[in-house]
Amino acid sequence: MKFPAFDYAAPDSLDEAVALLAAHGEDAMVLAGGQSLMPILAFRMAAPSLLVDLKKVPALDRIDIGAEGVTLGARSRWCDIERHAGLAAAHPLLAEATRHIAHYQIRNRGTVGGSLALADPAAELPGVAVACDALLTLAGPGGERHVAAAEFFLGPMTTAIAPDEILTAVHFPAWPENRRWAFQEFARRKGDFALAGVALHYDLDAQGRARDMRIGVIGASDRPHRLHAAEATMNGSAVDAATIAAAAAAASTEVSPMEDHHAPADYRRALVATLVERALQEAAS
């Protein structure tokens, strides 16, 4: 399990990093924490000729909290989020979901940008990103562009990032006070990838009815996505046993789980319904 041979560069600026990618095309790969990339290289699932390490690129590890929301630099690590004093109040769903990500040593190096750019269908952060309409910033030779999370994840391990682009940040819109939310996942061991998971939030109107219901699901399709049918059953309705049951039933019909040695597809479909039910109950309580 030795890595394939590659060259290594640790440029001092984003412009230099982008220029290296532009010069090497698909032969180059971006390295941040390496907690997903290095296993991929160990298994020889990729063999880039150049790794561009972002460790010296300034400001990519910033976490900014403001009136417009929360912006995480691509090199922010799970342990940085965990230790950040203001983040749990500024975005409780993001903070809670992060607690489920990876094991101790991985959390000390694994990054936000790495998780989003890898696009594992079972990863937590991509699910939160689609549930929260997050906006991703990509830097390329022509400057920056922004891509909505819903358009970013194209399939398993496939994203909208071009070979000469670098994901630099992800922005989560401001979190209204009194917003209802929950994060639920099932993994056989804490820190492992989940068999399935659900991130949801909604607001209550003056009559106590759910508005703007957003339910993101992970581990249940080829990419993280929203459960639009389940959301539709809840919008404009009270969150009670009957509507929760209807939403859970709808949820299980709009996922297309993969079958692997961890769980059959039917199990994952049933699991999504159970997790939607638990998450709605938790958010309502």
Added chain:
Amino acid sequence: MKAAFEVNGESVEVDVEPRLSLADCLRDVLGLTGTHLGCEHGVCGACTVIVDGQAVRSCLTLAVQADGERITTVEGLSPEAGLSPLQAAFRKHHALQCGFCTPGMVTTAHALLSEEPDADADRVREVLSGNICRCTGYVPIVEAVLEARAAYRKMEGES
């Protein structure tokens, strides 16, 4: 490619292939074979070392990425004579059998207790869940780490 870093308090400079992992660099270039390699893809935790105070998997870190960092391996956690409080607790509780996972357990526990000397049993179990042991069933390891907390609290009080 050259990389300069500190290992267990000593400055070292190595000239290695970029693809060499920090784990292989420690073992094969620097002769520090206390760091063990089990899975070599970030699952088993045997290769855990401490980089700038934080436990990391040295099989998922390149030696060239360690340039400028301060690294502590299991060798760096052993006093000149006798046992450290953490090592003594491992011995007392019989927290190892074959010993293969032990370097990773000790480095992980040291990093945890240095930051969180009051970690409770749930936290210790959560943190050690990233390290695989096939002999002990983990119970004696958790007991050893919990016992060692007192020594880390004392060190924290003195510093």
